[in-house]
Each structure stands twice: as C-alpha cells, then as structure tokens.
Amino acid sequence: VGNGFSWPNGWKVLGCPGCAKKGSKTLWVSRVLPWVQGDPLPPPPHHCSTGRIGVAAVTAGPGVTNTVTAVKNAQMAESPVLLIGGAAASLQKGRGALQDIDQLSLFKTLCKACVSVRTVRDIVPTLRKAIVTAQSGTPGPVFVELPIDVLYPFHVVEKEIGGTKSARGLRGKAVQWYLQNYIRNLFAGAWEPRDMSPLPVQMPLATEDEVGFGVTPVPPNRGLGVLG
Numbered sequence: 001v002g003n004g005f006s007w008p009n010g011w012k013v014l015g016c017p018g019c020a021k022k023g024s025k026t027l028w029v030s031r032v033l034p035w036v037q038g039d040p041l042p043p044p045p046h047h048c049s050t051g052r053i054g055v056a057a058v059t060a061g062p063g064v065t066n067t068v069t070a071v072k073n074a075q076m077a078e079s080p081v082l083l084i085g086g087a088a089a090s091l092q093k094g095r096g097a098l099q100d101i102d103q104l105s106l107f108k109t110l111c112k113a114c115v116s117v118r119t120v121r122d123i124v125p126t127l128r129k130a131i132v133t134a135q136s137g138t139p140g141p142v143f144v145e146l147p148i149d150v151l152y153p154f155h156v157v158e159k160e161i162g163g164t165k166s167a168r169g170l171r172g173k174a175v176q177w178y179l180q181n182y183i184r185n186l187f188a189g190a191w192e193p194r195d196m197s198p199l200p201v202q203m204p205l206a207t208e209d210e211v212g213f214g215v216t217p218v219p220p221n222r223g224l225g226v227l228g
Contacts, residue, residue: 053080053134060086060148061099064106071110074141080134081141082127083111089149090118091161091182107143116145120190123150132199154187 054074058064064085074081088097104114113133117126126144134142149157161179 053082053131055082055084057084060088061101064103071107071141075110078139080139082130082134083141083143085143085145087116087145087147089161090147091149103145110141111143112140114143117147117150119185120150120187121192124194124196128199132201136202137204149186157186158183
C-alpha cells in the first residue's frame with residue numbers, strides 16, 4: 001500500500017505512525033461535513049491513476065456511514081478499495097455504546113467481504129486477506145472493522161475495561177475473572193512476528209477451450225470466401 005487516505009480524528013491517529021514506518025504515506029483530507037469529516041472519495045481515483053489498491057480509514061458510526069456513496073461508486077467502477085472503520089469495543093457491542101451500530105450489515109451488499117477483527121493477533125492476517133480479496137477476481141471494495149479495544153495499548157485497555165482489582169463477593173470476583181481473561185485473550189500472541197508480505201492476487205484467465213469456444217476452424221485446402 002503506497003498511500004492511505006484518512007482524517008486526523010480519534011483512533012486513526014494511532015495507525016498513521018505505523019504506516020509511515022512501513023513506507024506508506026497517509027494523506028490528510030480536511031473536507032469537513034456537518035457531523036463528521038467527509039467520506040473517502042480519493043481511493044477509487046487513486047486506483048484508476050496508479051493501478052494500486054486504495055485504502056481509507058474512517059472513524060466509527062457517522063464516519064463509516066458517510067462512506068456509503070464512495071464505496072458504492074467503487075463497487076460500480078470495479079475499483080479495489082480497502083475501507084478500515086472504527087467500532088465500539090467488542091465487549092460493549094450491543095450494549096448501547098457510543099456509535100455502536102451494525103456496520104457489517106450496512107456494507108454486505110456493497111463489499112466483496114466484511115470482517116470484524118476480534119483480537120490483536122488477527123489484525124495483520126485479516127488485512128492481508130482483505131487486500132488480496134479486493135484485488136482478486138472482479139476488483140471491488142472490502143470493509144474491515146477494527147474495534148477500539150484492538151487498537152489501543154494494553155495498559156489503556158486494562159485500565160478502561162479491566163475492572164477493579166479489589167472485587168467483592170462471588171459475583172464481583174466472577175466478573176473480574178471474566179474481564180481479565182477477556183483482556184488476556186485479546187492481546188494473546190499480539191507481539192509475535194507476523195508475515196507482512198502480500199498474498200498473491202488471483203486473476204481469472206480464460207482457458208484454451210473458452211478462448212476457442214464458438215470459433216469454427218477453417219478446413220485445410222479450402223479458401224475463405226468473403227461476401228459483400
């Protein structure tokens with residue numbers, strides 16, 4: 001990925017220094033809309049001009065919903081686009097958290113694939129698969145949802161959802177045990193090295209039978225007549 005399109009808002013700032021370390025440029029777009037900074041219109045034209053996949057990162061809730069038109073345009077133009085959207089913490093989904101909506105259902109009819117990352121160790125494999133899915137076969141957009149608890153550092157997540165260390169009663173201890181195990185599973189294997197190389201893109205090619213289908217060979221020693 002050579003360029004990424006984003007807005008300096010919320011969790012996206014966390015990923016931009018990492019992109020720079022890997023050699024990718026983050027292009028800041030400051031087109032402001034009434035509720036949230038604008039939709040990622042640059043990625044589809046970026047593909048048309050460079051032939052490379054376009055990547056956009058937006059904040060959760062209204063940031064994701066504002067991209068519907070751009071994603072639909074990418075689908076109709078058959079442009080490979082990776083849309084990365086924020087989301088409420090996995091533990092808080094369906095419990096009235098801020099900007100907690102069913103974003104995957106919103107993009108199922110527009111994207112080739114919609115995935116929500118559940119653990120830190122799954123971020124790299126999910127993004128690698130999403131990039132090759134967007135470019136393979138008929139190119140198109142792919143949506144990857146990154147909940148906020150898989151993006152923030154361990155000490156921040158532990159402080160916010162780890163619960164109190166002095167739990168009282170059986171119920172309090174059970175909740176504390178559950179939260180601690182949830183955090184351990186969330187970050188298990190997070191610091192292990194991952195394969196960062198791109199996966200091979202699968203491009204459909206016609207077989208010899210398909211190429212020759214409908215073509216009637218001319219018998220030898222017979223001329224080809226042209227009428228008209």
